[in-house]
Amino acid sequence: MSSNTILEVNNLKVTFDVRSEGDMPWTKAKKLQAVNDISFSLNAGQTLGVVGESGCGKSTLARAIVKMVPVESGEVVWLGNDLLGLNDSETRPFRKQIQMIFQDPLASLNPRMNIGEIIAEPLRTHYPKTPESDVQARVSDVMNKVGLLDNLKNRYPHEFSGGQCQRIGIARALILKPKLIICDEPVSALDVSIQAQVVNLLMDLQEEMDLALIFIAHDLSVVKHISSKIMVLYLGNMVEIAESDDIYKNPSHPYTQALISAVPIPDPSIEKNKNLILIEGDLPSPIDPPSGCVFRTRCPKAQEICAQKKPEFKEFTKGHSVACHFSD
Amino acid sequence: MIALNKNKIKVMAENLSDSSAGRSLWKDARMRFMQNKAATISLFILMSIVLFSFIGPYFAVWSYEQIDWNAMGSAARVGMPSIESGHFFGTDDLGRDLYSRVIQGTQISLMVGVLGASVAVIVGTLYGATSGYLGGKTDQIMMRIVDILMSIPYMFVLILLLVVFGRSIGMLFIGIGLLSWLDMSRIVRGQTLNLKNKEFIEAARVTGVSDFKIITKHIVPNLLGIVAVYATLLVPGIILAESFISFLGLGVQEPSTSWGALIKEGAGTISYDTEWQLLFPLAFFVVSLFCFYFIGDGLRDALDPKER
Amino acid sequence: MSLLEVKNLKVEFETADGVVNAVNNVNFSIEEGKILAIVGESGSGKSQTVFAMTGLLDHNGSATGSVKFEGEEILNISNQKLNQIRAEKIAMIFQDPMTSLNPYVRVSDQMTEVLVHHHGASKSDALKQSINMLDAVRIPDASNRIRMYPHEFSGGMRQRVMIAMSLLCKPKLLIADEPTTALDVTVQAQIMKLLADLQKDFGMSIILITHDLGVVAGNSDDMLVMYGGEIMEIGKTENIYSAPTHPYTQGLMSAVPRLDDSEERLITIPGNPPNMMKSPEGCPFSPRCKFAVDKCNSDSPALLKIGNSDHFRSCHVDKEKIL
Numbered sequence: 001m002s003s004n005t006i007l008e009v010n011n012l013k014v015t016f017d018v019r020s021e022g023d024m025p026w027t028k029a030k031k032l033q034a035v036n037d038i039s040f041s042l043n044a045g046q047t048l049g050v051v052g053e054s055g056c057g058k059s060t061l062a063r064a065i066v067k068m069v070p071v072e073s074g075e076v077v078w079l080g081n082d083l084l085g086l087n088d089s090e091t092r093p094f095r096k097q098i099q100m101i102f103q104d105p106l107a108s109l110n111p112r113m114n115i116g117e118i119i120a121e122p123l124r125t126h127y128p129k130t131p132e133s134d135v136q137a138r139v140s141d142v143m144n145k146v147g148l149l150d151n152l153k154n155r156y157p158h159e160f161s162g163g164q165c166q167r168i169g170i171a172r173a174l175i176l177k178p179k180l181i182i183c184d185e186p187v188s189a190l191d192v193s194i195q196a197q198v199v200n201l202l203m204d205l206q207e208e209m210d211l212a213l214i215f216i217a218h219d220l221s222v223v224k225h226i227s228s229k230i231m232v233l234y235l236g237n238m239v240e241i242a243e244s245d246d247i248y249k250n251p252s253h254p255y256t257q258a259l260i261s262a263v264p265i266p267d268p269s270i271e272k273n274k275n276l277i278l279i280e281g282d283l284p285s286p287i288d289p290p291s292g293c294v295f296r297t298r299c300p301k302a303q304e305i306c307a308q309k310k311p312e313f314k315e316f317t318k319g320h321s322v323a324c325h326f327s328d
Numbered sequence: 329m330i331a332l333n334k335n336k337i338k339v340m341a342e343n344l345s346d347s348s349a350g351r352s353l354w355k356d357a358r359m360r361f362m363q364n365k366a367a368t369i370s371l372f373i374l375m376s377i378v379l380f381s382f383i384g385p386y387f388a389v390w391s392y393e394q395i396d397w398n399a400m401g402s403a404a405r406v407g408m409p410s411i412e413s414g415h416f417f418g419t420d421d422l423g424r425d426l427y428s429r430v431i432q433g434t435q436i437s438l439m440v441g442v443l444g445a446s447v448a449v450i451v452g453t454l455y456g457a458t459s460g461y462l463g464g465k466t467d468q469i470m471m472r473i474v475d476i477l478m479s480i481p482y483m484f485v486l487i488l489l490l491v492v493f494g495r496s497i498g499m500l501f502i503g504i505g506l507l508s509w510l511d512m513s514r515i516v517r518g519q520t521l522n523l524k525n526k527e528f529i530e531a532a533r534v535t536g537v538s539d540f541k542i543i544t545k546h547i548v549p550n551l552l553g554i555v556a557v558y559a560t561l562l563v564p565g566i567i568l569a570e571s572f573i574s575f576l577g578l579g580v581q582e583p584s585t586s587w588g589a590l591i592k593e594g595a596g597t598i599s600y601d602t603e604w605q606l607l608f609p610l611a612f613f614v615v616s617l618f619c620f621y622f623i624g625d626g627l628r629d630a631l632d633p634k635e636r
Numbered sequence: 637m638s639l640l641e642v643k644n645l646k647v648e649f650e651t652a653d654g655v656v657n658a659v660n661n662v663n664f665s666i667e668e669g670k671i672l673a674i675v676g677e678s679g680s681g682k683s684q685t686v687f688a689m690t691g692l693l694d695h696n697g698s699a700t701g702s703v704k705f706e707g708e709e710i711l712n713i714s715n716q717k718l719n720q721i722r723a724e725k726i727a728m729i730f731q732d733p734m735t736s737l738n739p740y741v742r743v744s745d746q747m748t749e750v751l752v753h754h755h756g757a758s759k760s761d762a763l764k765q766s767i768n769m770l771d772a773v774r775i776p777d778a779s780n781r782i783r784m785y786p787h788e789f790s791g792g793m794r795q796r797v798m799i800a801m802s803l804l805c806k807p808k809l810l811i812a813d814e815p816t817t818a819l820d821v822t823v824q825a826q827i828m829k830l831l832a833d834l835q836k837d838f839g840m841s842i843i844l845i846t847h848d849l850g851v852v853a854g855n856s857d858d859m860l861v862m863y864g865g866e867i868m869e870i871g872k873t874e875n876i877y878s879a880p881t882h883p884y885t886q887g888l889m890s891a892v893p894r895l896d897d898s899e900e901r902l903i904t905i906p907g908n909p910p911n912m913m914k915s916p917e918g919c920p921f922s923p924r925c926k927f928a929v930d931k932c933n934s935d936s937p938a939l940l941k942i943g944n945s946d947h948f949r950s951c952h953v954d955k956e957k958i959l
Contacts, residue, residue, distance in 0.1 A: 053823075193677060196892070265896055270853075
């Protein structure tokens with residue numbers, strides 16, 4: 001663990017019990033592998049982008065890190081402490097340092113609370129004795145930071161536009177001066193012109209407050225823009241992790257290659273002459289994933305070995321790791 | 329039409345940008361409720377009835393248990409509604425003043441309805457919200473208990489209770505309150521399950537807000553809409569139940585009375601040309617129930633999130 | 637003659653808080669066998685424009701102006717006539733296929749119904765045609781899967797079923813309202829490729845409504861940029877991308893991060909989308925426009941041809957100043 005690593009996730013596994021309709025109470029539930037053997041580390045002030053399509057486990061990964069879903073095995077080491085070994089009251093002090101922002105800006109705000117109360121809630125939870133005037137000062141302060149006028153404190157969430165609601169969500173995440181913010185699809189519900197505002201805001205805040213970000217999205221172009229490192233997930237498994245420029249220029253996993261080629265580029269001269277790598281078929285069921293490599297059922301390069309042996313996740317150039325039998 | 333609704337919100341945000349006071353969902357709902365004529369009129373009538381049941385006694389010439397010996401036994405000839413005799417609503421068969429008795433019945437019936445409903449609402453909401461929020465095994469057990477209680481024939485138990493422990497308002501409350509929260513708890517649990525997965529609950533959990541605070545500050549306030557609607561519909565339900573029990577002769581004890589008991593007496597003597605004995609209590613009963621239903625409807629429309 | 641010609645289309649909605657002008661003075665046309673993309677953010681009126689054309693406006697909406705399909709007026713005509721046109725010549729697909737598929741009816745029944753009712757085909761004939769169409773949209777094992785219910789298909793497959801259904805009657809015009817917004821990128825690529833292939837095979841025209849500038853770039857001949865219910869710019873897709881002449885188009889293009897580029901900072905359009913309640917004085921974009929002059933706030937700019945091209949823009953500021 002290097003000196004400025006703040007978060008290290010080791011072999012994290014999350015499984016859900018799935019019961020089908022009509023099962024008897026004593027029937028054994030099926031296991032759904034939502035997150036399978038994920039490891040990575042994150043330095044202070046760095047941004048890790050997590051991309052993958054729906055059902056790849058990226059949201060579950062985020063929730064596992066903050067202990068919102070039960071973890072089957074693995075470690076989440078935050079500043080030297082394994083969070084998963086702690087009970088609820090022992091975790092509480094760490095909750096101050098890790099905050100989260102969500103996809104649906106309006107749904108992430110309690111419609112019955114006004115903006116001031118919403119933003120102040122984390123502060124009141126962790127420092128219940130803070131005098132009211134200090135709370136108000138802190139709220140005004142973060143509101144200014146995210147570009148909201150502080151005279152809007154008494155307003156309610158439904159009076160704001162999507163972009164503004166997302167700013168409120170960011171303000172709430174910032175009030176405790178966290179070290180890490182986990183952003184779960186923070187811009188995918190926003191309009192293009194608003195998306196850019198929020199992305200810029202996050203990048204500015206990151207620089208100003210030395211924040212680390214885990215930025216989860218399905219839009220590879222946004223993730224590449226904001227992240228220093230990118231991790232690609234498929235069906236709960238890590239398929240590739242690398243510096244963001246590196247992963248765009250030298251994608252090594254067939255899935256990453258297909259993903260990158262599928263992202264449309266807003267330029268007709270490039271887009272119309274592009275060589276698309278299409279992957280056929282549907283995502284396999286996570287309850288019954290393919291043997292060996294999870295991507296083999298749709299992979300253009302698949303060979304016999306892919307069905308027999310799960311490819312190791314190994315580093316092939318510095319900082320660039322991939323899980324494929326044919327990566328070199 | 330999402331785009332348009334979004335716009336509406338933006339418009340509101342901009343229109344209000346000069347004042348710093350926000351418009352909470354409650355204020356919005358109140359405005360919409362006020363626009364619903366039937367509901368507003370019903371609310372007004374219901375308030376008048378409540379007010380009447382408190383102020384009415386000051387104008388009464390006779391008390392509700394006093395017997396007018398002149399009218400006793402000859403209600404059809406002497407006991408008709410008149411201002412001179414002081415029997416504004418006439419007398420009942422025993423010569424007691426119906427005006428006072430209707431007031432008394434109104435008080436009792438409304439009290440049973442409102443208190444019964446509040447018990448149901450408080451118990452049901454807390455029970456349902458806890459069960460839904462905690463989920464898993466706890467939820468399973470809590471809900472099976474509700475299922476078991478629900479399978480008990482409600483009227484039968486109530487009648488048994490009243491027969492075994494004697495007729496009293498207290499027993500009536502216990503009997504009605506014991507069982508009427510069951511539906512409430514189910515409705516609340518369903519809504520809680522919905523709310524639980526909302527991102528704002530997740531946001532609170534990530535921050536480390538305690539379960540108790542999440543239930544009381546985030547879940548219950550967002551349930552109040554549906555609870556309010558259900559409560560206004562529960563009140564007439566309980567009034568009906570009480571009336572039915574009283575109609576069977578098991579409700580409140582003489583000389584106290586309730587709408588159900590009065591209607592029963594009135595219905596029993598209808599062949600003696602004393603139709604006022606039925607019509608006055610019946611009118612109060614029917615009008616109040618209609619009012620409650622209209623208010624419930626109005627509340628539902630006002631609090632319905634579809635509009636947003 | 638153009639396949640579809642829209643003139644001075646205006647859409648208004650009567651709401652409790654007043655009249656909303658969702659679409660203002662929209663003019664455009666589409667030629668046979670072409671793909672026209674309508675681009676805009678939420679509230680730009682792009683969906684309402686086509687809803688008005690096809691008579692699908694909400695009950696509180698009203699449309700004025702003229703929409704001519706194959707030379708015939710179709711705006712505000714009777715439902716019966718409209719149904720016929722929608723069944724035979726204009727088809728639509730939506731963002732969420734589940735809104736147009738009945739979850740309780742097998743796909744086979746939903747597909748054959750159209751053919752049997754509108755074209756008088758026999759049941760077995762209709763089934764055969766439906767299976768062929770599912771093959772055409774590349775659904776594997778079509779003859780068996782046609783008996784499934786909509787929820788048994790994945791999101792991408794469902795959109796394919798929707799496309800197959802809409803193509804059964806060989807429409808002249810297909811309107812695709814955000815057809816890939818709810819899908820993953822790899823599936824989006826599949827569906828867009830499919831649409832392009834089908835367009836060539838069937839020789840139909842497509843109106844593609846989207847907010848995704850990447851999708852527009854690869855899949856359209858012409859494009860139309862809308863903002864606040866008005867057309868900002870219209871022209872050949874290549875021309876607009878290489879030299880956007882309207883400040884809004886330009887802002888939009890620079891606000892999207894590009895995968896093939898590593899710019900340090902995105903250039904944003906300040907402010908929030910417009911308020912449709914207040915009928916805009918002047919150009920709807922003027923409050924957010926960095927080129928805006930006094931005139932922009934008072935006079936609505938007309939949609940004018942640039943030189944001799946078929947490139948139109950509505951902006952008071954000289955094109956040279958913006959480029």
